[in-house]
Amino acid sequence: MNLRVLSVLIAAVLSVGVAAPSQTKWPAKDGEVVLKDFNFGTGETLPELKLHYLTLGEPHRNAAGRVDNAVLLLHGTGGNDRSLLNPVFSDVLFVSGGVLDIAKYFIILPDEIGHGQSSKPSDGMHAHFPAYDYDDMVRADRMMLDEMKVDHLRLILGTSMGCMQGFVWGETYPDFMDALAPYACLPVQIAGRNRMMRYMAIQDIKLDPAWMDGEYKTEPQDGPRAANEMLLVMGSAPLLMQKGEPTRDAAEHWVDQYLARTMASTDANDMIYYLNASRNYDPSSKLETIKAPVLWINSADDFINPPELGIAEKMVKRIPHGRFILLPISDETRGHGTHTVAAIWKDYLAELMRQTEPK
Numbered sequence: 001m002n003l004r005v006l007s008v009l010i011a012a013v014l015s016v017g018v019a020a021p022s023q024t025k026w027p028a029k030d031g032e033v034v035l036k037d038f039n040f041g042t043g044e045t046l047p048e049l050k051l052h053y054l055t056l057g058e059p060h061r062n063a064a065g066r067v068d069n070a071v072l073l074l075h076g077t078g079g080n081d082r083s084l085l086n087p088v089f090s091d092v093l094f095v096s097g098g099v100l101d102i103a104k105y106f107i108i109l110p111d112e113i114g115h116g117q118s119s120k121p122s123d124g125m126h127a128h129f130p131a132y133d134y135d136d137m138v139r140a141d142r143m144m145l146d147e148m149k150v151d152h153l154r155l156i157l158g159t160s161m162g163c164m165q166g167f168v169w170g171e172t173y174p175d176f177m178d179a180l181a182p183y184a185c186l187p188v189q190i191a192g193r194n195r196m197m198r199y200m201a202i203q204d205i206k207l208d209p210a211w212m213d214g215e216y217k218t219e220p221q222d223g224p225r226a227a228n229e230m231l232l233v234m235g236s237a238p239l240l241m242q243k244g245e246p247t248r249d250a251a252e253h254w255v256d257q258y259l260a261r262t263m264a265s266t267d268a269n270d271m272i273y274y275l276n277a278s279r280n281y282d283p284s285s286k287l288e289t290i291k292a293p294v295l296w297i298n299s300a301d302d303f304i305n306p307p308e309l310g311i312a313e314k315m316v317k318r319i320p321h322g323r324f325i326l327l328p329i330s331d332e333t334r335g336h337g338t339h340t341v342a343a344i345w346k347d348y349l350a351e352l353m354r355q356t357e358p359k
Contacts, residue, residue: 026094081109152178
């Protein structure tokens with residue numbers, strides 16, 4: 001399997017728990033804010049919540065002094081601020097003349113709570129870290145933007161977990177963005193097989209004796225290994241895997257490489273927390289309150305959000321300016337990870353940006 005195809009498959013698994021390979025091509029600038037006495041939805045409080053982010057480009061203000069070119073890009077579960085610097089995403093969108101040309105747009109890529117260089121259980125609190133959820137993440141991002149003096153967003157594009165956050169953004173702050181592009185999710189409670197898979201992965205870790213109620217001194221192996229195997233299945237792309245690993249030996253070798261790579265970057269507590277952050281997600285009751293035009297894209301080979309559920313076609317009718325696109329299975333789609341393969345859907349995004357261009 002060549003490196004470009006491998007990066008796409010990593011993107012698929014990334015959305016459910018695997019850190020992206022580091023990308024260095026783009027001149028991203030590091031930033032950080034510290035939110036004092038941050039209150040979580042559970043009632044817990046952190047004296048200091050650190051949020052790390054990357055930016056590309058520069059903010060522009062219109063005649064009224066308002067930022068008019070900021071784009072917030074939201075990564076998937078277990079990802080980080082570099083996830084969408086993956087070449088199959090960034091090399092298509094960020095280039096000169098691209099849909100999100102960094103010479104035109106101010107790109108913001110945050111590490112969400114519990115991820116990357118932002119505050120997370122593995123920093124020291126372990127299983128005593130506040131039980132964050134998507135509402136906390138969105139509210140923290142909004143406060144981060146306030147600290148950055150970004151008072152409006154031209155676009156929010158989110159993949160997988162970021163897709164779900166996009167719906168939360170649209171309902172919580174309906175006037176804050178010009179457009180929403182949620183990719184690879186459903187705006188309903190995480191239930192059925194999706195929750196079963198997450199629950200099994202969480203239980204794999206918690207039932208490992210080496211987890212020690214989150215107070216392990218050395219990283220558990222058996223539980224996280226089983227959890228990572230579950231995540232591989234969740235983010236899998238059958239056609240890609242069959243073509244890339246057409247023999248038994250090739251398939252087994254790929255799994256061994258995948259587990260060696262992912263286990264080296266997995267913290268058991270962090271994984272439990274980010275898999276469980278979706279536990280109370282359910283924007284279905286407020287879809288009518290979303291004001292911004294919504295470009296919602298899923299792919300037909302997405303194992304996590306299978307089209308046969310028929311949920312998307314029903315829910316999109318309740319979004320005032322919503323458009324749902326189901327990408328058919330093809331040699332180009334990559335299962336759940338199709339959300340990162342910008343070449344497949346960039347024309348739809350370009351149309352959304354044209355339609356929502358401020359007058």
